[in-house]
Amino acid sequence: MTGPARAIPPAFIYGTAWKQEATAPLVAEALCAGFRAIDTANQKKHYREDFAGEALRDLSVYGLKRADIFLQSKYTYVEGQDDRLPYDPSAGYADQVAQSFASTLINLHTDYLDSYLLHGPRAAGGMTRGDWEVWGAMEELRGSGKARAIGVSNVALRHLEELCGKARFKPEFVQNRCYAVRGWDRDAREFCRKNGIVYQGFSLLTANPQVTGSREVAAIAARLGATAEQVIFAFSIEIGILPLTGTTDPAHMREDLEAPKLRLTPDDITKILHLN
Secondary structure, three states, rough: OOOOOOOOOOEEEOOOOOOOOHHHHHHHHHHHHHOOEOOOOOOOOOOHHHHHHHHHHHHHHHHHHHHHEEEEEEEOHHHHHHOOEEEEEEOOOOHHHHHHHHHHHHHHOOOOOOOEEEOOOOOOOOOHHHHHHHHHHHHHHHOOOOOOOOEOOOOOOOHHHHHHHHHHOOOOOEEEEEOOOHHHHHHHHHHHHHHHOOOEOOOOOOOOHHHHHHHHHHHHHHOOOOHHHHHHHHHHOOOOEEEEEOOHHHHHHHHHHHHHOOOOOOOHHHHOOOOO
């Protein structure tokens, strides 16, 4: 089913997980470096969405307006939260989603999100009744235009097959951790490619130090006059991944944004795919 115009993110997303009190200055630094997409979640256990919002309160400081920025957040089940909940845990799932989403809009000083994700299904074996209630509430947000796209994070192929087979609105974004030893999440990534879903990958560096630090990647980087990290990001883009980075180093922020300009050869991509 179609709805409001789908949000198209830039080529790179800045992730705000695990930054706590440093979130606001780091988001500001990322915007100054050139990032135009910010990922967060209404989950104080691992994110400070409210602190990210401090950096986004006055976009004119960066010479930007709201339409220039892609904002993505998430609804997180109570099991993934600490005691600082953004909703009433005794409420039904639809009400929890509505309360969490309303809180997110306040946190980020906006009246819409470009993308809203379910922060992970409740069970590994497939979609639960609770997942479907949450998804139905997210579909309402999508249909209203308050969320210009919806999707899911930390998800397996079986969940995606169910969602695409039964949902009123299919997921438009999938965000997963990528491991080289699992073919860079090959099954989910290929499913997304075939179904027109944008696949977002996180922990591309931290989950794969054996690849980033390999001689093969070092040789490719030397040939291109780039860093190994830039090569991994360029590789991820070539195989259909929209990368996230959570670097806290301003120099690395600028380097990361240069990665999409690198041109890897088919042989480069094959070599990296086999470093698993």
